Amino acid sequence: MSEFLSMVMVRFSEIAIKSSKTRKWLTSRLISHIDFLLKAHKIEDFQIIREYSRVFVESTVNKKVESIIASLVPGAVSTSEVFQCSSNIDEINLCVEKQFFSKFIKKSTFAVKAKRTGKHPYTSVELGAKVGEFILENNVDKELRVNLTNPDYLLNIEVRDDKAYVFDETQRGLGGLPVGCQGKVLVLVSGEQEDISNIIQLYKRGAVTLIYSLQKLSEIDEKYKETIDLILKLQPQLKEKERKINFIEEDFDVNDLLEFYSNTECLGLTVSKKIFEKYEKVFPVTLPIFIPHLVTDIDDGEIANILAAVI
DSSP states (O other): OOOOEEEEEEEOSTGGGSOHHHHHHHHHHHHHHHHHHHHHTTOOSEEEEEOSSEEEEEESOHHHHHHHHHHHOTTOOEEEEEEEEESOHHHHHHHHHHHHGGGOOTTOEEEEEEEEESOOSSOHHHHHHHHHHHHHHTOGGGTOEEOSSSOSEEEEEEEETTEEEEESOOEEOOOSOOTTTTOEEEEEEOSOHHHHHHHHHHHHTTOEEEEEESSOGGGSOHHHHHHHHHHHTTOTTSOTTSOOEEEOSSSOOHHHHHHHHHHTTOSEEEOOHHHHHHHGGGSOTTSOEEOGGGSOOOOHHHHHHHHHHOO
């Protein structure tokens, strides 16, 4: 085999610890969202392959696909562009030779990290050692050395039953849960940067977010509104004609808020600490209210990365 199929491996952690039925449903939500975002970015030539604890995407534009998934898809904890071959050691070695030998720099150190799922005639340690030995024997002129603790270059091999995936880079994803698995949540905003963090927090935890502004449309900064619009574009459950944002027309009226909340079939309300402290006495005690700052804050860098990836 002279050429090896390249694809994007998508890993998830929180989904994997759920029960079989729940994991299957959450994985379906994850795949649906990946499909939605790739098509939104004008990528049509791709195929999504589902496995027990991995999702793979075959495409002619793997780097772009990987960037979109890592930057925009909650539920994906990390991604890698991988080369697929069989679990046979000779074929793994051939894949390493064809696809990765050019990346070994003269007089540098390297390590091979292998892990397996399934039954094989070798352990993970044995596989790493055999591939490492093959690399040394066939790159004598480069004077390579093995360093298992702090290598200049790390080659990864993941064997899953009868297939193996070889890669040398991993992109961190958003983590969390797939969008849509937690239903609709209404987010109160007041034109503050903190609101954007709150919306993204809910997005990463699987909620579909609708917006209720405590400011009039004429009072909202245009860049702030554009930012909210971009985040809403990431959510496939929001129908094209659905009223996604409500702007107050006069002073804040809790009855108007409750009407919008009911009409949009939201399951809860989320507010910043600042908004909650100002309006907590007017909210009905029966209304489920979440304060996202009980979750890890989203910093400006993460917000910028997400927005930069949205079209």
